[in-house]
Amino acid sequence: MQDDFAEVTHDLILGIDLGTTNSAVGAVESGFPILLADEDGKRITPSAVWFGNGGSMGTAVEVGRKALRRRSADPGRVVTSVKRLMGRRFGEEREFCVPMERAADGSGGLRVLGLSPEEVSAEILKELKRIAEMRLEREATKAVITVPAYFNDAQRAATKRAGELAGLEVVRILSEPTAAALAYGLDKLGEKSRVAVYDLGGGTFDLSVLEMQDGVFQVLATRGDTRLGGDDLDAALARSICAREGIDFDTLEPAARVRLAEEAERMKCRLSETEQEAFRAPFYDGSRSLETIVSRADFEARIKPFIERSITCCRQALADAGVKPEDLQAVILVGGSTRIPAVRRAVAEFFGREPDLSQHPDEAVALGATIQAGVLGGTLRQMVLLDVTPLSLGIETFGGLMNILIPRNTTIPCKAGEMFTNAAAGQSSMRLRVLQGEREMARDNWELGNFEVPFEPAPKGQARVGVQFRIDENGILEVLARDVTTGKDTVVEIRSAAVDVDDEAVGKMVGESVDFAFEDMAERIFTEAKLKAEELLPAVEMALASSGDLVGEAERTEIESAATAVRQALAEGLPNPLKAAVQRLDAATEALAAALVERAMEEAMLKRLG
Numbered sequence: 001m002q003d004d005f006a007e008v009t010h011d012l013i014l015g016i017d018l019g020t021t022n023s024a025v026g027a028v029e030s031g032f033p034i035l036l037a038d039e040d041g042k043r044i045t046p047s048a049v050w051f052g053n054g055g056s057m058g059t060a061v062e063v064g065r066k067a068l069r070r071r072s073a074d075p076g077r078v079v080t081s082v083k084r085l086m087g088r089r090f091g092e093e094r095e096f097c098v099p100m101e102r103a104a105d106g107s108g109g110l111r112v113l114g115l116s117p118e119e120v121s122a123e124i125l126k127e128l129k130r131i132a133e134m135r136l137e138r139e140a141t142k143a144v145i146t147v148p149a150y151f152n153d154a155q156r157a158a159t160k161r162a163g164e165l166a167g168l169e170v171v172r173i174l175s176e177p178t179a180a181a182l183a184y185g186l187d188k189l190g191e192k193s194r195v196a197v198y199d200l201g202g203g204t205f206d207l208s209v210l211e212m213q214d215g216v217f218q219v220l221a222t223r224g225d226t227r228l229g230g231d232d233l234d235a236a237l238a239r240s241i242c243a244r245e246g247i248d249f250d251t252l253e254p255a256a257r258v259r260l261a262e263e264a265e266r267m268k269c270r271l272s273e274t275e276q277e278a279f280r281a282p283f284y285d286g287s288r289s290l291e292t293i294v295s296r297a298d299f300e301a302r303i304k305p306f307i308e309r310s311i312t313c314c315r316q317a318l319a320d321a322g323v324k325p326e327d328l329q330a331v332i333l334v335g336g337s338t339r340i341p342a343v344r345r346a347v348a349e350f351f352g353r354e355p356d357l358s359q360h361p362d363e364a365v366a367l368g369a370t371i372q373a374g375v376l377g378g379t380l381r382q383m384v385l386l387d388v389t390p391l392s393l394g395i396e397t398f399g400g401l402m403n404i405l406i407p408r409n410t411t412i413p414c415k416a417g418e419m420f421t422n423a424a425a426g427q428s429s430m431r432l433r434v435l436q437g438e439r440e441m442a443r444d445n446w447e448l449g450n451f452e453v454p455f456e457p458a459p460k461g462q463a464r465v466g467v468q469f470r471i472d473e474n475g476i477l478e479v480l481a482r483d484v485t486t487g488k489d490t491v492v493e494i495r496s497a498a499v500d501v502d503d504e505a506v507g508k509m510v511g512e513s514v515d516f517a518f519e520d521m522a523e524r525i526f527t528e529a530k531l532k533a534e535e536l537l538p539a540v541e542m543a544l545a546s547s548g549d550l551v552g553e554a555e556r557t558e559i560e561s562a563a564t565a566v567r568q569a570l571a572e573g574l575p576n577p578l579k580a581a582v583q584r585l586d587a588a589t590e591a592l593a594a595a596l597v598e599r600a601m602e603e604a605m606l607k608r609l610g
C-alpha cells in the first residue's frame with residue numbers, strides 16, 4: 001500500500017532538567033540537541049528564587065545566580081532546593097532553608113513564603129522558558145521535564161502543575177536516569193543491555209539500574225539518599241576548616257554559614273583540578289576573617305564517609321535489580337559532584353570498570369530531556385525511538401473478534417496493514433471500529449473510534465478494503481481505509497490515545513487478558529469455527545444437491561454425518577468439538593471440492609470448444 005499520509009508537524013518542545021540545585025533548558029536546533037545559555041553565557045541556572053517583600057503574588061522575584069547573590073544579605077527570602085518539597089504535605093519535610101507553614105486552605109499542603117512548592121518551581125521554569133525564548137527568538141509553550149526515578153505520582157503531578165503555572169504544557173515527565181542514558185547515546189545499545197546511572201548532584205544522590213526493553217529504558221531498581229550531595233560536602237568542609245581554627249560552625253549566624261559554605265564550594269570545585277587550594281573568607285561574620293590552605297588529600301579524607309554512603313546505595317540497587325557489576329554494559333556519571341576525582345575512583349573501583357566520561361555530568365540530564373523533546377516534536381527524526389505501544393491496536397472483524405494490527409510493545413513510529421472484505425453481498429460500506437486492548441473479543445477492548453468506510457457494492461467476500469494503521473513519533477494514530485477497487489481513501493486521525501495510556505489502565509487490561517485467557521481463547525475458537533461452519537454448511541448442501549453423483553456412497557454418508565456433527569456442535573456451543581467437527585467436514589468434502597473444480601473446468605473447456 002502506498003504511503004501517502006500527511007507529514008507530521010514539527011513542534012518546538014523544550015527539554016528541561018529541573019534540578020534540586022541547578023536547572024537547565026535545551027531545544028533541538030537544526031537537528032541538534034543543544035542547551036541554551038542565558039545572557040551571561042551560562043547554560044546552568046541555579047534552582048534558587050528570591051522573593052522580595054515576603055513572597056506574596058506580584059512582588060519582585062529573581063531567579064538563579066541573581067537570587068543566590070541575595071542569599072548572604074537576605075537569607076530568609078531566598079528559596080533553594082524547592083524540589084525537595086514538591087508533592088509533599090506539611091510535616092513530611094522537617095528541615096528547609098526558609099520556614100515552612102501549613103497551607104491555610106485545609107488541603108494539608110505546605111507553603112514557603114506564602115507560596116506552594118509548585119509556585120516556587122514555576123518561577124524557575126519561567127526563567128528557563130524566558131532564556132529559551134530569548135535564544136530561539138520564538139515562543140515556547142511545551143516542555144519535557146525530568147524528575148528523579150523515585151518520584152511518586154504526587155511529586156510528578158506537582159512537577160507538571162509547576163510547568164503549567166509557568167505557561168508550559170508538559171508533554172512528558174521523563175525520569176532523570178533515562179534522560180542521562182539518552183544523552184550518553186546508550187539507547188543504541190542492544191536489547192536487554194543494562195546500564196548504571198550514578199547521579200551525585202548538589203543535594204541528592206541516586207543510583208539507578210536501567211535495562212533496555214523493546215527499545216525503551218526501564219528502571220530495574222533505584223536507590224538513593226535525598227540528603228547526600230555537594231552541599232553536604234561543602235558544609236562538611238567548612239565545618240572541618242572552622243574546627244581546625246577553633247570556630248564552632250553550627251553556632252554562627254546563618255549569613256556567616258552561607259558565606260563559609262560558598263567559599264568551601266568554590267574551593268571544592270577547584271580541588272577537582274588542583275592538589276591544594278587556599279580558603280579565604282575575609283570578614284565572614286562582619287569582623288573575623290579566615291584564611292587557610294587545604295590539600296586535596298585533606299578534602300578526600302573529609303568526604304570519604306559520604307562517598308561510602310553512595311557506594312552502599314549502589315550495592316543495594318544492584319542487589320534489588322539482581323544484577324552484578326559485570327552484567328552492566330556501561331556506567332555513567334551524572335551530577336556536578338561526579339567531577340570529584342575521588343568519586344570517580346570509588347565508582348570505577350566498585351563497578352570494576354571506568355565510567356563513561358563522554359558527557360558533561362551536570363548537563364547530561366537536560367541534554368537527554370532535549371533529545372526526548374526533539375523526538376516527541378519530530379525535529380530529531382533519526383533517533384532511535386523510545387516509545388512503544390502500551391497495548392495492542394486493531395479493529396473488529398467478523399463475529400465480533402479483535403483483529404490485532406499493531407501488537408502491544410511495538411516501537412513507534414510504526415505501521416501495519418491488512419486487507420478486509422465484505423460480510424454480505426451488495427454491502428456498500430463497513431463500519432470500522434478501532435480498538436485497543438489485549439482481549440480476544442472486540443467488546444472487551446476499548447474503542448478508540450469508529451467510522452464508516454464506503455466501497456463499491458460487490459458479492460460477498462469480493463469487496464477489498466485495505467486498512468492501514470500508522471503511529472507517528474508523537475503517538476498519533478492515523479487509520480487509513482482504502483477501497484482497492486476505486487482507490488478512494490478514508491483517513492481518520494486518533495490523537496495520543498494510542499500511546500498515552502496511564503500505567504494503571506495498562507496493568508488492568510493486561511491483567512484481565514491473563515485472568516480471562518482461557519475463556520477468551522475458547523470464545524475465539526468457537527467464533528472462528530462458527531464463521532467457517534456458516535460458510536461451509538450451505539456450500540456443502542448445494543454441492544451435494546447439484547453434483548452428488550461425483551462422490552461414492554460411503555463418501556456421501558461421511559459428508560452428511562460430518563455436516564450433522566457440525567450442526568450439533570453449533571447447537572451445543574462448545575468450542576473444541578465445533579472446531580473438530582468443522583475440520584472433519586472440511587476433510588470429508590475435500591474429494592468433492594476437487595471433483596467440482598474438475599467438472600467446472602471441463603465444462604468451461606467444452607464451452608470454449610463448442
Ligand code: AMP
Pocket residue numbers: 019020021022200201202203229230231265268269270272334335336337338339340361362
Ligand atoms: P548538579 O546538581 O548536578 O548541578 O550538581 C551541583 C553540585 O556539583 C554542586 O554541589 C557543585 O558544587 C558540584 N560541582 C560542580 N562542579 C564541581 C567540580 N568541578 N568539582 C566538584 N564539585 C562540583
